[in-house]
Amino acid sequence: MELFYNWWTNLYFLLLRPMLKLLFKWVTGQCELLRITYSNSHQADRVKRIETSLRLSRNIELQKCADNSDLDVTVSVERIQVVKNITPTAHPQFQVSFKDSLQRIAAYNQIIVQAENLRKTKFSSDNEDHEEKLTKLWHLYNADGAVLPSRVGHHWTEIGFQGDDPATDFRGMGLLGLEQLIFFAEIYPQQALNVLSQSRHPQFGFSFAIVGINMTEMCVTLLNKRQFRSYIYSFEKPDPGLTDFHRIYCHIFHGFAQYWLAERPNSIMEFGRVREDYLQKVRTLLSADNTLLLSEFQQS
Known part of the structure; x- marks a missing residue:
């Protein structure tokens, strides 16, 4: 059962997920990050979905945004808009929503770093x-x-x-x-x-x-x-x-x-x-x- 699960997981992330992303982009005309920011999901769910999307991206720059505790959020938003070909004037909500999500992700990463630094400091x-x-x-x-x-x-x-x-x-x-x-x-x-x-x-x-x-x-x-x-x-x-x-x-x-x-x-x-x-x-x-x-x- 575990072998089947691992096989299915690899198949999904290596083949099916990229295909689904292309299909949804072709149907909606929007990339995955844009679709998530326009969704009506709960705030926490939206941030987690954006984090997952960044972590699973094939773009190294996007991947780093999911784990960086010292992220320059404003610069990253501008860079990702360029990478994803998102026009700010056409999608003003994206900049606001995505920036908020990146701030929360970076803050969580910073908490991990600070907590670990204290934990590793011996009395x-x-x-x-x-x-x-x-x-x-x-x-x-x-x-x-x-x-x-x-x-x-x-x-x-x-x-x-x-x-x-x-x-x-x-x-x-x-x-x-x-x-x-x-x-x-x-x-x-x-x-x-x-x-x-x-x-x-x-x-x-x-x-x-x-x-x-x-x-x-x-x-x-x-x-x-x-x-x-x-x-x-x-x-x-x-x-x-x-x-x-x-x-x-x-x-x-x-x-x-x-x-x-x-x-x-x-x-x-x-x-x-x-x-x-x-x-x-x-x-x-x-x-x-x-x-x-x-x-x-x-x-x-």
């Missing part, structure tokens, strides 16, 4: 800025104003780290894991503290910080697999940034905490199963073009 105890962020994390999740007893100590387990030195727990997600835990408490303090409190449940508790870092890994994976496109491409603004990715993380983390409690696991040993079930739920949610992620969140 260093020799870096004063990193140490200040760690101290800030402690204070944010100790609303009673408790003073940090010491840089290393068992007190870190109170907010869900594995051992005495939280620096060791950031190895997989680097500085991104730390910054997202900080962002959650800074922007949504009530929700963050609620999740921390829930993590201390005598029967259904979990290691707050460790799970938070695990949710960072989940978000990075979904981001790199471009599974946040429907959600991000639906934003009103055409140029979302890393802050918007951090907000998504907050919703994902908060959502997992609620899902974990609803599942009423027998022990923390069920974390892998519950996480996988939750991941599938999130993927299904993100497949819709009108996805909302816990819209009741209010910014502090």
